[in-house]
Amino acid sequence: MAQDRSRRPAAGGSQPRRSDSSGRPRGGESGGRPRSGQGSSRSGQRQGGGDRRPPRQGDWKRPKDEQGPRTSDQEKYDGPPLPEEITGKELDRSVAAQLKGLPEKLAHRVARHLAAAGLLIEEDPETAYQHTLAARARASRLAVVREAVGEAAYASGHYAEALSELRAAKRMNGATAYLPIMADCHRALGRPDDALKLAKSPGVASFGPEAKAEMTLVEAGAHRDLGRMDASLRTLERAPLASKSRSPWVVRLRYAYADTLEAAGRENDALAWFHRTHAIDSGEITDAAARAEALEKKQG
Numbered sequence: 001m002a003q004d005r006s007r008r009p010a011a012g013g014s015q016p017r018r019s020d021s022s023g024r025p026r027g028g029e030s031g032g033r034p035r036s037g038q039g040s041s042r043s044g045q046r047q048g049g050g051d052r053r054p055p056r057q058g059d060w061k062r063p064k065d066e067q068g069p070r071t072s073d074q075e076k077y078d079g080p081p082l083p084e085e086i087t088g089k090e091l092d093r094s095v096a097a098q099l100k101g102l103p104e105k106l107a108h109r110v111a112r113h114l115a116a117a118g119l120l121i122e123e124d125p126e127t128a129y130q131h132t133l134a135a136r137a138r139a140s141r142l143a144v145v146r147e148a149v150g151e152a153a154y155a156s157g158h159y160a161e162a163l164s165e166l167r168a169a170k171r172m173n174g175a176t177a178y179l180p181i182m183a184d185c186h187r188a189l190g191r192p193d194d195a196l197k198l199a200k201s202p203g204v205a206s207f208g209p210e211a212k213a214e215m216t217l218v219e220a221g222a223h224r225d226l227g228r229m230d231a232s233l234r235t236l237e238r239a240p241l242a243s244k245s246r247s248p249w250v251v252r253l254r255y256a257y258a259d260t261l262e263a264a265g266r267e268n269d270a271l272a273w274f275h276r277t278h279a280i281d282s283g284e285i286t287d288a289a290a291r292a293e294a295l296e297k298k299q300g
Contacts, residue, residue: 079134080127082112090115098144110135110145117152125156143172154181159188176203180214183222192222213239213249217256229264236260241273246280255286262295271295 088096088111095114099107117131129152132145139145150165163185166178183198199219207215216239223232236257243250258273274295277288 076130076133077137079113079137080116080130082116086112086116086119088112088115090118095144098142099139102139102142106138110139110142113138114145114148117148121152121155125152128152129156129158141172143169143175146172147175147178150178151181154185157188159185163189176201176206177211179203180211180218183215183218187218187222187225192225195219195222209240210247210249213253217252220256220260224260224263229260232260233257233264246282248283248285251277251281251283251285254280255288258288258291262291267295267299271299 088108091111091114096111099111102110113131113135117128117135120128120131129149132149132152135145136149146165146169150162150169153159153162153165163182166182166185169175170178170182179198179201183195186192186194186198195218199215199222204212204215216235220232220235223229223235236253239253239257240250241253241257254273254277258270258277261267261273262270271292274288274292277286278292281288
């Protein structure tokens with residue numbers, strides 16, 4: 001069965017972006033690490049003579065080439081290298097404002113990791129995810145950080161982690177904007193029934209057109225996962241497929257409808273909707289033109 005590319009999220013935002021035709025997806029320095037060897041014992045003192053204490057840890061360091069490898073926890077805490085050109089000022093003001101309660105140095109480091117994640121999430125989502133983990137290691141009590149981890153985890157295919165982090169963010173700030181991504185995570189984890197439950201959440205009624213479209217894609221996809229093609233079509237038919245808008249969310253809805261029609265064996269209807277999709281897909285976010293051409297050749 002052919003697949004579209006319709007949804008996925010952006011780090012630092014809360015809207016999903018693209019998935020398959022049915023909505024399936026294709027996210028002050030803390031802490032003071034303790035300093036060892038700062039005790040006050042003088043056990044090396046010699047009777048009747050000068051102090052013969054051995055050097056304390058911290059009085060000297062082994063050369064880097066003699067130091068052992070860093071543990072996985074240390075690597076996660078440090079995160080990937082931060083390019084010097086990333087200052088943290090790249091963040092949206094609303095995100096930066098939520099970091100102001102942190103000590104200045106800590107806020108700066110967290111901001112740089114979040115900014116790096118946002119810049120990398122499209123081309124290298126796994127590295128973006130590692131940056132968000134470094135931010136979480138320093139500021140796990142901030143909803144904006146947990147949201148960023150969830151979105152980056154989703155983008156890089158860590159769906160269980162994404163679901164856990166977005167649940168945590170939702171508990172912290174009560175936001176419902178994460179619901180389409182959370183529902184899509186349930187689908188990716190093989191739990192379409194749970195995705196359908198989230199699609200019926202009361203908060204969905206207050207969504208704007210784009211967010212409603214995203215949830216519609218997931219809901220229709222969950223019905224397809226369960227073999228309910230008629231229910232999937234009905235779900236899409238309740239959406240504004242005939243909207244005059246050329247926004248990407250309308251393109252994705254039309255494409256998903258055409259794809260589902262083809263999967264249901266209604267090839268003539270599917271062909272018409274692939275053409276209608278292509279007519280408004282100026283950004284070529286789908287392969288609607290190629291799908292229409294393939295159907296025309298098939299029909300002779």
